[in-house]
Amino acid sequence: MKRIFDTLFALILINILWLPIILIAIMVKVTSKGPAIYWSQRIGRDNNIFMMPKFRSMLISTPTKATHLLDNPDQWLTPIGSFLRRSSLDELPQLWSILKGDMSFVGPRPALFNQDDLIKLRTASAVNTLLPGITGWAQINGRDEIPIPQKVELDIYYLEHQSLWLDFKIIILTTLKVLRRDNITH
Structure with a gap:
């Protein structure tokens, strides 16, 4: 049921958002060197590596590490x-990862x-058995503001309580947090 929801919702969003997606891609290309889409090696279900697309919000010379670990x-x-990060518009290309089956709308953010x-x-807590998501229980409870052990505890909660109802709740709360720009630092 979750896979059907993910696929249908992704197709609906792509049909609604195709013009903003094209405009954002053009703006990224016009304002900086490099491709509009950045493909990042991420850890997926069962610790398999997949390539996750995002609109490029960083310079092409940026070190490959989590943003919060960069000095400045x-x-x-x-x-x-x-702007792309604060608005979470940089995440729109991940609709492709959902259609492909590498991601879901809701799950732990891919490392x-x-x-x-x-x-x-x-891996020790079996969270790696979940399909990673664009958003998740940890994202609505602190995002990058919480330490990794606490983030994993929140991922464990999702693993143990996952349901379509919880997914809807997380999607709605994520939408509200994005609109209010809660816990978004860059």
């Missing part, structure tokens, strides 16, 4: 990067391939 993340942002501490904790 703002120095790496493109001219429209901050970067080099976030060994997060991957280890998720």
